[in-house]
Amino acid sequence: MLTKQRHQLILQRLSEKKVVKLKELVDLTRSSESTIRRDLTDLETEGYLARVHGGATLISTPDEEPTFEEKLDRFVDEKVAIAQKAATFIEDGMSIYLDAGTTTQAMVPFLKGKKIVVVTNSLPIANELFDLDIKTFVIGGELKRSTQALVGYNARESMMNYRVDLAFLGMNGIDLDAGYTTPDPEEALVKKTAIELAQTSFVLADASKIGKRTFSRVATLDAAQLITSSDESMSSIQTITKVVNAK
Amino acid sequence: MLTKQRHQLILQRLSEKKVVKLKELVDLTRSSESTIRRDLTDLETEGYLARVHGGATLISTPDEEPTFEEKLDRFVDEKVAIAQKAATFIEDGMSIYLDAGTTTQAMVPFLKGKKIVVVTNSLPIANELFDLDIKTFVIGGELKRSTQALVGYNARESMMNYRVDLAFLGMNGIDLDAGYTTPDPEEALVKKTAIELAQTSFVLADASKIGKRTFSRVATLDAAQLITSSDESMSSIQTITKVVNAK
DNA sequence: ACTAAAATCATTCAAAAACATTCATTTTCA
DNA sequence: TGAAAATGAATGTTTTTGAATGATTTTAGT
Incomplete structure (x- = not known):
């Protein structure tokens, strides 16, 4: 599977679910943990998502932390x-x-x-x-x-x-x-x-x-x-x- | 379950019920007491809630007067x-x-x-x-x-x-x-x-x-x-x- | 008001899960 | 073909987790 495709899949899944687990993405893309980790790091530096322990989440609003409400x-x-x-x-x-x-x-x-x-x-x-x-x-x-x-x-x-x-x-x-x-x-x-x-x-x-x-x-x-x-x-x-x- | 997800669940429940018990959250998230305690301390330092003995409460809860009746x-x-x-x-x-x-x-x-x-x-x-x-x-x-x-x-x-x-x-x-x-x-x-x-x-x-x-x-x-x-x-x-x- | 019991808490520790890093192998493309 | 890029496995490190312990607070009973 092409890198571009994986990135696409990851972002799509993320936009739907707000948070994704690494394991989930491994199953979804049928690639290794290492690869997904690399993808997530890349996508993070490109500003598309935020990595968290165990997976990744949507990025918070660019200007400021959203309030509780x-x-x-x-x-x-x-x-x-x-x-x-x-x-x-x-x-x-x-x-x-x-x-x-x-x-x-x-x-x-x-x-x-x-x-x-x-x-x-x-x-x-x-x-x-x-x-x-x-x-x-x-x-x-x-x-x-x-x-x-x-x-x-x-x-x-x-x-x-x-x-x-x-x-x-x-x-x-x-x-x-x-x-x-x-x-x-x-x-x-x-x-x-x-x-x-x-x-x-x-x-x-x-x-x-x-x-x-x-x-x-x-x-x-x-x-x-x-x-x-x-x-x-x-x-x-x-x-x-x-x-x-x-x- | 991801930390982020637990935090969201906790905040959601809290906004519904105004106060939550620790035990309740343990049931809800199926994680241990320790974990929930850690979550609550985290969310407290982030300013989302106030811990109280036995659980947590919304930050600004105007305590209700006993009703007229x-x-x-x-x-x-x-x-x-x-x-x-x-x-x-x-x-x-x-x-x-x-x-x-x-x-x-x-x-x-x-x-x-x-x-x-x-x-x-x-x-x-x-x-x-x-x-x-x-x-x-x-x-x-x-x-x-x-x-x-x-x-x-x-x-x-x-x-x-x-x-x-x-x-x-x-x-x-x-x-x-x-x-x-x-x-x-x-x-x-x-x-x-x-x-x-x-x-x-x-x-x-x-x-x-x-x-x-x-x-x-x-x-x-x-x-x-x-x-x-x-x-x-x-x-x-x-x-x-x-x-x-x-x- | 005071003491004993129960419930809740903070702290510590070991196991498990997730992590970054490295390296050998495979794939890609010039 | 050969160099660069991508991949997956292996390694040791860090984070997270749940249980255990004893301390603290709350509750109940006198």
Whole structure:
């Protein structure tokens, strides 16, 4: 593989994911660690990226260190764009399911004023919806520590009482072969159930999730439309399910 | 996971929750305590957060005044006394139900460290339990505006999946003739169900509720023990059910 | 208020991961 | 063909990490 091509690949991957691991690039380009290291050093001296231990990240703004708020914003930008796009599918009178997760949570502000009913398994989302005065149903279940989501068998049981028009799900892995995947089996069960009870399902995922596969299988790609802002592998996924570009 | 990524996760969580516990971040990032401590010290020196004992907090958190309502509540001391008394009935290994309400919520601090399982229909209580690291199940249902409680038919359905040793309920009216009453029929349904599925039930009520009667009948007085700090009409109620004095 | 127990903390250390550097080999291109 | 450039492996060094230890703070009980 030509040096130019590798550099191109690296920068592309970086612009999508904000940070890349060295090992990741080794796999991606099928070249040695040494080579990737050299590439990263070169690209750094050319000002395209910043090396960090374990890989590289996008360069910070040229003039000044971004403030705390700005950094957060940049991190959230992609999620918000996806969330906003997702919210456009919601019409007055609909009932929707909002899965736990930062991307789906980003949808909440865009629901303001809509005459809808929301079902969710996320405590933070329920709290936000409460503030927005939106009719909200919370499913039962065990409160999971890391994500403040309600999961497990009881959650599934409780969900079966609802039917929604649209379901919006976060996802950790989207892969052509593996389909939609997430690390925790109990969360996977909840997501799976959500897809079952919704008329139409959407998966919200930023570019970093595309091509990834994690432990628990949720569904095949055709079970839900994908809303993302990644161009990468869009074309191949599009042969299986509908893909919405949030840009 | 790359250091940069951890830092971003930490800042993101922090901006959402205002304060984070170290343990929480360990769960979230799946890295060791040591690593998180190092991250926090780094981020602190970079000026992104302030470390506090047990975790970290946003740099400029204007500490919230106790709300108008809280200040106005003359019964706050009484509530705490009742809550503390109620908590003494809970032993390790038990499963308990905590009804939504300020008095039952006051029990939560007294649960710290107990090896129990809690079922609740209250979002605020679930949030507090989350911080205390107590195994928590939330029942499903509609989120009621005024109390942030989950109520209604679906709540009842969802509750039927659990069996608890003890149930602790708030109540608006305790009257010799009318029994236990509460204003909202949907909440009454939930309370009634809780009493059904618990082996032993307790009603927590300050003096202001004694002798009152409100719209919806929950149960007769003998269906639950009463924990109160009122001497008034204690004697007459005692002929019907067990009364615990919290003083 | 005081003491004991528990939780959290800073510090240290060894293992693991990632690193820069060197060098022999392969590729490229004149 | 031969020199320059690029590559990958080998080496020893540095950084990062998680566990262990004891110190410190917080909490609970009297």
